[in-house]
Amino acid sequence: MSLVCEKCVESDPGLQKFIVTRGQFSNNCSYCNIKSNSKKIELALLTNHVLNCLKESYQIKESKPEKYETLSSFLEKYFPSQEKNLLQDTESLIRKEIGEVYLIEKMLINTWDNFSNYTKTETRFFFSPKAKILEEAMKIIKNNNLIQKIKPIDKKRIYRARAFTEGNRIVYDLRRMGPPEPEDTINISNRMSPPGVPVFYASFDKETVLSEISRKGREGCAYISEFHFLKEITIIDLTLSIDESLPSFFDIDKTKREKRSDLIFIQGLSAKLSEPIDKDGREHTDYVPTQILAEYTKNKGIHGIIYESSRNLKGKNIALFFSQKNICVDKKNSIKPNIYLKFIKDNRTYSLPYGL
Ligand SMILES: [Zn+2]
Numbered sequence: 345m346s347l348v349c350e351k352c353v354e355s356d357p358g359l360q361k362f363i364v365t366r367g368q369f370s371n372n373c374s375y376c377n378i379k380s381n382s383k384k385i386e387l388a389l390l391t392n393h394v395l396n397c398l399k400e401s402y403q404i405k406e407s408k409p410e411k412y413e414t415l416s417s418f419l420e421k422y423f424p425s426q427e428k429n430l431l432q433d434t435e436s437l438i439r440k441e442i443g444e445v446y447l448i449e450k451m452l453i454n455t456w457d458n459f460s461n462y463t464k465t466e467t468r469f470f471f472s473p474k475a476k477i478l479e480e481a482m483k484i485i486k487n488n489n490l491i492q493k494i495k496p497i498d499k500k501r502i503y504r505a506r507a508f509t510e511g512n513r514i515v516y517d518l519r520r521m522g523p524p525e526p527e528d529t530i531n532i533s534n535r536m537s538p539p540g541v542p543v544f545y546a547s548f549d550k551e552t553v554l555s556e557i558s559r560k561g562r563e564g565c566a567y568i569s570e571f572h573f574l575k576e577i578t579i580i581d582l583t584l585s586i587d588e589s590l591p592s593f594f595d596i597d598k599t600k601r602e603k604r605s606d607l608i609f610i611q612g613l614s615a616k617l618s619e620p621i622d623k624d625g626r627e628h629t630d631y632v633p634t635q636i637l638a639e640y641t642k643n644k645g646i647h648g649i650i651y652e653s654s655r656n657l658k659g660k661n662i663a664l665f666f667s668q669k670n671i672c673v674d675k676k677n678s679i680k681p682n683i684y685l686k687f688i689k690d691n692r693t694y695s696l697p698y699g700l
Contacts, residue, residue, distance in 0.1 A: 347384040349373035355424040358592025362393055365596060375427040391437040394423060397594050402447040412446035422593045456612025460633040478640045484606045490584055495576045502546040502662055503553040505566045507696060518687050521569035523667050533631055535617055536638035536663045544664040552659030558696045566696055570688040574678050577647040582614040583660055586652060617651040
Protein backbone atom coordinates (compact mmCIF):
# COMPACT_ATOMS: atom_id res chain seq x y z
CA MET A 345 0.00 0.00 0.00
CA SER A 346 1.42 3.39 -1.00
CA LEU A 347 0.97 6.43 1.25
CA VAL A 348 1.26 10.05 0.16
CA CYS A 349 2.05 13.00 2.44
CA GLU A 350 0.91 16.60 2.23
CA LYS A 351 4.42 17.75 1.27
CA CYS A 352 4.37 15.64 -1.91
CA VAL A 353 1.42 17.60 -3.31
CA GLU A 354 2.33 21.00 -1.88
CA SER A 355 1.90 22.75 -5.21
CA ASP A 356 -1.86 22.12 -5.05
CA PRO A 357 -3.80 23.38 -1.98
CA GLY A 358 -6.87 21.30 -2.97
CA LEU A 359 -4.97 18.01 -2.85
CA GLN A 360 -3.23 19.07 0.36
CA LYS A 361 -6.60 19.75 1.98
CA PHE A 362 -7.81 16.37 0.77
CA ILE A 363 -4.91 14.64 2.55
CA VAL A 364 -5.35 16.66 5.74
CA THR A 365 -9.11 16.02 5.98
CA ARG A 366 -9.36 12.45 4.70
CA GLY A 367 -5.96 11.01 5.66
CA GLN A 368 -4.68 9.14 8.72
CA PHE A 369 -1.63 9.81 10.85
CA SER A 370 1.35 7.75 9.81
CA ASN A 371 5.15 8.04 9.91
CA ASN A 372 6.22 7.12 6.41
CA CYS A 373 5.48 8.63 3.05
CA SER A 374 6.12 6.22 0.17
CA TYR A 375 7.43 8.98 -2.09
CA CYS A 376 9.51 11.61 -0.33
CA ASN A 377 10.85 9.37 2.46
CA ILE A 378 10.48 12.17 5.01
CA LYS A 379 9.74 10.55 8.33
CA SER A 380 7.32 12.48 10.52
CA ASN A 381 4.03 11.71 12.14
CA SER A 382 1.65 13.59 9.89
CA LYS A 383 -1.47 12.90 7.84
CA LYS A 384 -0.94 10.56 4.88
CA ILE A 385 -3.42 9.19 2.41
CA GLU A 386 -3.54 5.96 0.44
CA LEU A 387 -2.60 6.60 -3.15
CA ALA A 388 -5.73 4.76 -4.32
CA LEU A 389 -7.97 7.25 -2.45
CA LEU A 390 -6.06 10.26 -3.74
CA THR A 391 -6.21 8.92 -7.30
CA ASN A 392 -9.92 8.31 -6.95
CA HIS A 393 -10.42 11.97 -6.00
CA VAL A 394 -8.30 13.11 -8.96
CA LEU A 395 -10.36 10.92 -11.30
CA ASN A 396 -13.69 12.20 -9.89
CA CYS A 397 -12.60 15.81 -10.44
CA LEU A 398 -11.41 14.95 -13.94
CA LYS A 399 -14.80 13.41 -14.79
CA GLU A 400 -16.61 16.56 -13.67
CA SER A 401 -14.79 18.76 -16.16
CA TYR A 402 -13.92 16.35 -18.99
CA GLN A 403 -15.69 13.94 -21.27
CA ILE A 404 -13.84 10.65 -21.59
CA LYS A 405 -13.70 9.29 -25.15
CA GLU A 406 -12.47 5.90 -26.24
CA SER A 407 -12.08 6.80 -29.93
CA LYS A 408 -9.85 9.65 -30.99
CA PRO A 409 -11.73 12.96 -31.43
CA GLU A 410 -10.42 15.88 -33.51
CA LYS A 411 -9.22 17.89 -30.49
CA TYR A 412 -8.33 16.24 -27.22
CA GLU A 413 -6.02 16.13 -24.24
CA THR A 414 -4.20 13.04 -23.11
CA LEU A 415 -4.25 11.76 -19.56
CA SER A 416 -0.55 12.64 -19.24
CA SER A 417 -1.05 16.23 -20.35
CA PHE A 418 -4.04 16.57 -18.00
CA LEU A 419 -1.99 15.28 -15.06
CA GLU A 420 0.96 17.49 -15.88
CA LYS A 421 -1.36 20.50 -15.96
CA TYR A 422 -3.47 19.85 -12.86
CA PHE A 423 -1.46 17.43 -10.75
CA PRO A 424 1.78 19.33 -10.34
CA SER A 425 3.52 16.86 -8.08
CA GLN A 426 7.19 17.31 -7.30
CA GLU A 427 7.58 13.55 -7.10
CA LYS A 428 7.90 11.98 -10.55
CA ASN A 429 7.12 8.51 -9.20
CA LEU A 430 3.92 9.78 -7.61
CA LEU A 431 2.82 11.24 -10.93
CA GLN A 432 3.61 7.99 -12.76
CA ASP A 433 1.85 5.82 -10.18
CA THR A 434 -1.23 8.07 -10.25
CA GLU A 435 -1.32 7.88 -14.02
CA SER A 436 -1.05 4.09 -14.11
CA LEU A 437 -3.76 3.71 -11.45
CA ILE A 438 -6.12 5.93 -13.48
CA ARG A 439 -5.27 4.02 -16.66
CA LYS A 440 -6.16 0.75 -14.91
CA GLU A 441 -9.56 2.27 -14.18
CA ILE A 442 -10.44 3.93 -17.49
CA GLY A 443 -7.96 2.53 -20.02
CA GLU A 444 -6.42 4.33 -22.97
CA VAL A 445 -8.69 7.35 -23.42
CA TYR A 446 -8.95 10.85 -24.88
CA LEU A 447 -10.17 13.81 -22.88
CA ILE A 448 -12.35 16.71 -24.01
CA GLU A 449 -13.20 19.63 -21.73
CA LYS A 450 -16.94 19.79 -21.09
CA MET A 451 -17.38 23.52 -20.63
CA LEU A 452 -17.98 25.62 -23.71
CA ILE A 453 -16.33 28.62 -22.15
CA ASN A 454 -14.00 27.67 -19.38
CA THR A 455 -11.65 30.50 -20.23
CA TRP A 456 -12.01 33.90 -21.83
CA ASP A 457 -9.52 32.76 -24.52
CA ASN A 458 -11.83 29.92 -25.53
CA PHE A 459 -14.75 32.33 -25.74
CA SER A 460 -12.64 34.74 -27.79
CA ASN A 461 -11.41 32.14 -30.25
CA TYR A 462 -14.90 30.79 -30.62
CA THR A 463 -16.50 34.16 -31.31
CA LYS A 464 -13.71 35.29 -33.63
CA THR A 465 -13.61 32.18 -35.75
CA GLU A 466 -16.89 30.33 -35.41
CA THR A 467 -19.72 32.80 -35.34
CA ARG A 468 -20.48 36.46 -35.05
CA PHE A 469 -24.23 36.11 -35.19
CA PHE A 470 -26.55 35.69 -32.28
CA PHE A 471 -29.17 33.87 -34.27
CA SER A 472 -26.76 31.02 -34.95
CA PRO A 473 -27.40 27.92 -32.84
CA LYS A 474 -23.82 28.45 -31.66
CA ALA A 475 -25.04 31.51 -29.75
CA LYS A 476 -25.42 29.09 -26.83
CA ILE A 477 -21.99 30.29 -25.74
CA LEU A 478 -23.46 33.74 -25.04
CA GLU A 479 -26.23 32.23 -22.93
CA GLU A 480 -23.53 30.35 -21.00
CA ALA A 481 -21.63 33.59 -20.41
CA MET A 482 -24.78 35.33 -19.17
CA LYS A 483 -25.54 32.42 -16.84
CA ILE A 484 -22.07 32.68 -15.28
CA ILE A 485 -22.50 36.44 -14.81
CA LYS A 486 -25.91 35.94 -13.15
CA ASN A 487 -24.86 33.01 -10.96
CA ASN A 488 -21.98 35.00 -9.56
CA ASN A 489 -24.22 37.94 -8.61
CA LEU A 490 -22.46 40.37 -10.91
CA ILE A 491 -25.74 41.91 -12.06
CA GLN A 492 -26.35 44.94 -9.87
CA LYS A 493 -28.46 48.09 -9.82
CA ILE A 494 -27.37 51.69 -9.61
CA LYS A 495 -30.14 53.84 -8.12
CA PRO A 496 -30.38 57.64 -8.04
CA ILE A 497 -30.52 57.40 -4.24
CA ASP A 498 -27.01 55.88 -4.20
CA LYS A 499 -25.77 59.32 -5.35
CA LYS A 500 -23.09 57.74 -7.51
CA ARG A 501 -21.35 60.12 -9.91
CA ILE A 502 -19.58 59.32 -13.13
CA TYR A 503 -17.10 61.49 -15.02
CA ARG A 504 -15.83 61.99 -18.51
CA ALA A 505 -12.78 64.06 -19.47
CA ARG A 506 -11.58 65.69 -22.69
CA ALA A 507 -8.01 66.89 -23.17
CA PHE A 508 -6.96 70.13 -24.82
CA THR A 509 -3.92 72.38 -25.02
CA GLU A 510 -3.84 75.86 -23.53
CA GLY A 511 -3.83 77.60 -26.91
CA ASN A 512 -6.60 75.39 -28.27
CA ARG A 513 -9.47 75.22 -25.81
CA ILE A 514 -12.53 73.14 -26.68
CA VAL A 515 -16.11 74.27 -26.27
CA TYR A 516 -17.62 72.90 -23.08
CA ASP A 517 -21.00 71.44 -23.95
CA LEU A 518 -22.80 68.08 -23.89
CA ARG A 519 -21.91 67.45 -27.54
CA ARG A 520 -18.19 67.40 -26.64
CA MET A 521 -18.33 66.32 -23.01
CA GLY A 522 -20.94 63.57 -23.27
CA PRO A 523 -21.13 60.27 -25.16
CA PRO A 524 -20.41 60.28 -28.90
CA GLU A 525 -23.14 60.36 -31.55
CA PRO A 526 -23.35 57.36 -33.93
CA GLU A 527 -21.77 59.41 -36.76
CA ASP A 528 -18.74 60.20 -34.57
CA THR A 529 -17.92 56.51 -34.24
CA ILE A 530 -18.12 55.40 -37.89
CA ASN A 531 -14.39 54.59 -38.04
CA ILE A 532 -13.83 53.80 -34.39
CA SER A 533 -13.74 50.30 -33.01
CA ASN A 534 -13.64 50.11 -29.24
CA ARG A 535 -13.66 47.47 -26.50
CA MET A 536 -17.41 47.32 -26.29
CA SER A 537 -18.52 49.23 -29.36
CA PRO A 538 -18.15 48.35 -33.03
CA PRO A 539 -17.96 51.27 -35.51
CA GLY A 540 -21.21 53.24 -35.65
CA VAL A 541 -22.49 52.16 -32.22
CA PRO A 542 -21.99 54.81 -29.53
CA VAL A 543 -21.02 53.63 -26.06
CA PHE A 544 -20.48 56.05 -23.20
CA TYR A 545 -17.13 55.34 -21.46
CA ALA A 546 -16.82 57.06 -18.07
CA SER A 547 -15.06 56.67 -14.69
CA PHE A 548 -16.30 56.75 -11.10
CA ASP A 549 -13.79 59.38 -9.92
CA LYS A 550 -11.91 62.34 -11.35
CA GLU A 551 -8.42 60.95 -10.74
CA THR A 552 -9.25 57.85 -12.78
CA VAL A 553 -10.87 59.70 -15.64
CA LEU A 554 -7.80 61.97 -15.96
CA SER A 555 -5.45 58.96 -15.87
CA GLU A 556 -7.52 57.31 -18.59
CA ILE A 557 -6.92 60.14 -21.07
CA SER A 558 -3.28 60.78 -20.11
CA ARG A 559 -0.54 59.54 -22.38
CA LYS A 560 3.19 59.44 -21.86
CA GLY A 561 4.65 62.77 -22.86
CA ARG A 562 1.28 64.40 -23.43
CA GLU A 563 1.24 67.70 -21.60
CA GLY A 564 -1.91 69.68 -21.32
CA CYS A 565 -5.19 70.31 -19.62
CA ALA A 566 -8.58 68.74 -19.48
CA TYR A 567 -12.20 69.51 -18.79
CA ILE A 568 -14.27 67.11 -16.75
CA SER A 569 -18.01 66.61 -17.02
CA GLU A 570 -20.07 65.04 -14.24
CA PHE A 571 -23.19 62.89 -14.63
CA HIS A 572 -25.89 62.05 -12.08
CA PHE A 573 -28.19 59.04 -12.36
CA LEU A 574 -31.85 59.99 -12.71
CA LYS A 575 -33.28 56.49 -13.03
CA GLU A 576 -32.37 53.05 -11.81
CA ILE A 577 -30.09 51.18 -14.20
CA THR A 578 -28.95 47.56 -14.37
CA ILE A 579 -25.27 46.87 -14.81
CA ILE A 580 -22.74 44.04 -14.77
CA ASP A 581 -20.03 44.76 -12.20
CA LEU A 582 -16.95 42.76 -13.17
CA THR A 583 -14.89 44.30 -10.38
CA LEU A 584 -16.80 42.25 -7.78
CA SER A 585 -14.91 39.04 -8.57
CA ILE A 586 -11.52 40.48 -9.33
CA ASP A 587 -9.88 39.80 -5.96
CA GLU A 588 -11.39 36.38 -5.38
CA SER A 589 -8.72 33.71 -5.32
CA LEU A 590 -9.12 30.75 -7.62
CA PRO A 591 -10.13 27.51 -5.88
CA SER A 592 -8.06 24.44 -6.78
CA PHE A 593 -9.25 22.10 -9.55
CA PHE A 594 -9.16 19.44 -6.80
CA ASP A 595 -10.84 21.40 -3.99
CA ILE A 596 -12.70 19.02 -1.66
CA ASP A 597 -15.81 21.22 -1.91
CA LYS A 598 -17.73 20.59 -5.16
CA THR A 599 -19.32 24.05 -5.24
CA LYS A 600 -15.86 25.62 -5.06
CA ARG A 601 -14.68 23.44 -7.95
CA GLU A 602 -17.64 24.65 -10.00
CA LYS A 603 -16.91 28.25 -9.05
CA ARG A 604 -13.36 27.84 -10.34
CA SER A 605 -14.25 27.77 -14.04
CA ASP A 606 -16.69 30.68 -13.58
CA LEU A 607 -13.96 32.76 -12.00
CA ILE A 608 -11.46 31.93 -14.74
CA PHE A 609 -13.97 33.20 -17.29
CA ILE A 610 -14.95 36.35 -15.36
CA GLN A 611 -11.38 37.33 -14.51
CA GLY A 612 -10.30 36.73 -18.11
CA LEU A 613 -13.10 38.93 -19.42
CA SER A 614 -12.33 41.56 -16.84
CA ALA A 615 -8.61 41.61 -17.72
CA LYS A 616 -9.50 41.95 -21.40
CA LEU A 617 -11.72 44.98 -20.75
CA SER A 618 -9.10 46.69 -18.58
CA GLU A 619 -6.20 46.07 -20.97
CA PRO A 620 -4.75 49.31 -22.41
CA ILE A 621 -6.05 50.05 -25.88
CA ASP A 622 -3.60 49.53 -28.71
CA LYS A 623 -4.76 51.26 -31.85
CA ASP A 624 -2.73 49.31 -34.37
CA GLY A 625 -5.53 48.14 -36.64
CA ARG A 626 -5.85 44.77 -34.90
CA GLU A 627 -8.52 46.23 -32.62
CA HIS A 628 -11.06 45.50 -35.35
CA THR A 629 -10.81 41.78 -34.64
CA ASP A 630 -9.37 41.88 -31.11
CA TYR A 631 -12.44 43.65 -29.81
CA VAL A 632 -14.97 41.40 -31.56
CA PRO A 633 -15.53 39.05 -28.56
CA THR A 634 -16.13 41.88 -26.05
CA GLN A 635 -18.28 43.77 -28.58
CA ILE A 636 -20.43 40.67 -29.11
CA LEU A 637 -20.82 40.12 -25.38
CA ALA A 638 -21.70 43.80 -24.85
CA GLU A 639 -24.30 43.74 -27.62
CA TYR A 640 -25.80 40.54 -26.24
CA THR A 641 -26.06 41.83 -22.66
CA LYS A 642 -27.55 45.09 -23.95
CA ASN A 643 -30.31 43.07 -25.62
CA LYS A 644 -30.93 41.37 -22.27
CA GLY A 645 -31.73 44.68 -20.59
CA ILE A 646 -28.29 45.50 -19.21
CA HIS A 647 -27.39 49.20 -19.38
CA GLY A 648 -23.64 48.95 -18.88
CA ILE A 649 -20.55 47.15 -17.62
CA ILE A 650 -18.22 48.21 -14.79
CA TYR A 651 -14.56 47.19 -15.11
CA GLU A 652 -11.23 48.02 -13.47
CA SER A 653 -9.04 50.83 -14.72
CA SER A 654 -5.61 49.71 -15.89
CA ARG A 655 -4.28 53.25 -15.44
CA ASN A 656 -5.35 53.98 -11.88
CA LEU A 657 -5.07 51.27 -9.23
CA LYS A 658 -8.48 50.54 -7.67
CA GLY A 659 -10.12 53.01 -10.08
CA LYS A 660 -13.31 51.85 -11.78
CA ASN A 661 -14.65 52.58 -15.24
CA ILE A 662 -18.08 52.09 -16.72
CA ALA A 663 -19.18 51.54 -20.29
CA LEU A 664 -22.84 52.55 -20.65
CA PHE A 665 -24.90 51.64 -23.68
CA PHE A 666 -26.09 55.24 -23.84
CA SER A 667 -25.90 58.00 -26.43
CA GLN A 668 -26.63 61.75 -26.28
CA LYS A 669 -30.37 61.08 -26.36
CA ASN A 670 -30.19 59.36 -22.93
CA ILE A 671 -28.83 62.48 -21.22
CA CYS A 672 -30.47 65.73 -20.26
CA VAL A 673 -28.98 69.11 -19.56
CA ASP A 674 -31.88 70.68 -17.67
CA LYS A 675 -34.36 69.32 -15.19
CA LYS A 676 -37.47 69.72 -17.29
CA ASN A 677 -36.42 66.89 -19.65
CA SER A 678 -35.44 64.54 -16.86
CA ILE A 679 -38.83 62.81 -16.63
CA LYS A 680 -38.74 61.52 -20.22
CA PRO A 681 -38.56 57.71 -20.23
CA ASN A 682 -35.29 57.38 -22.13
CA ILE A 683 -33.39 59.95 -20.03
CA TYR A 684 -31.09 58.25 -17.53
CA LEU A 685 -28.37 60.79 -16.78
CA LYS A 686 -28.11 64.49 -16.00
CA PHE A 687 -25.16 66.45 -17.35
CA ILE A 688 -23.47 68.72 -14.77
CA LYS A 689 -20.97 71.35 -15.83
CA ASP A 690 -17.68 71.76 -14.04
CA ASN A 691 -15.97 75.02 -14.98
CA ARG A 692 -12.53 74.12 -13.67
CA THR A 693 -9.51 73.34 -15.82
CA TYR A 694 -7.56 70.27 -14.67
CA SER A 695 -3.97 69.45 -15.57
CA LEU A 696 -3.31 66.05 -16.99
CA PRO A 697 -1.12 63.74 -14.91
CA TYR A 698 2.22 63.73 -16.72
CA GLY A 699 4.22 60.68 -17.80
CA LEU A 700 1.65 57.97 -17.19
ZN1 LIG B 1 5.75 12.71 0.81
